[in-house]
Amino acid sequence: MYDKKSYWLSKCIGKKLRCRREKVTVAESCTGGWIAKVLTDIHGSSKWFERGFIAYSNEAKQQMLGVQAATLAYYGSVSKQTVSEMVLGACKAASAEYGIAVSGIAGPNGGTLTKPVGTVWFAITGPDRQIFTYLNMFSGTRSTIRGQSVIRALQVLHDQFLKNFS
Secondary structure: OHHHHHHHHHHHHHHHHHHHOOOEEEEEOOOOOHHHHHHHOOOOHHHOEEEEEEOOOHHHHHHHHOOOHHHHHHHOOOOHHHHHHHHHHHHHHHOOOEEEEEEEOOOOOOOOOOOOOOEEEEEEEOOOOOEEEEEEEOOOOHHHHHHHHHHHHHHHHHHHHHOOOO
16 A cells, blocks of 8 residues: 555655756655655656655754754654754755655654654645644554655645645
8 A cells, every 4th residue: 555655646746846846855763764765766756856864863863954952852853843853954954945854653662651652743844944744643563654654744745735736
């Protein structure tokens, strides 16, 4: 299921970005590069996919994406505030018009009462740098949660920014 849906979404995103001569970048934590992988599965993706950042650790989030240590200390790595800083940092570093950031707890361990396994935050931004954030509570295995996260990120980018553009 994930392969067909992610391929279709990636193809639609790529077509629209290519026509507009714009680029996208991704900042991934719990998906570990999976979003970048499905985007670059599309032939010609080098025309519209700039680069991806796998910022799994807090140190990587700070060094690669400019996430503030205070944000991580106060809100944690799986938070609206952190993914917001991640997406802006990725777009700045990549000089891309669009950005996707994702951070979550895929399990099987690591969950808490306030952030159980399956908690995933997303941030999406476009050329105006307005940030849209989304919280999803997924269930299933680690692989299932990660797969659902990939689809959700692509779906939101497509629907929020690109659906009405040819």
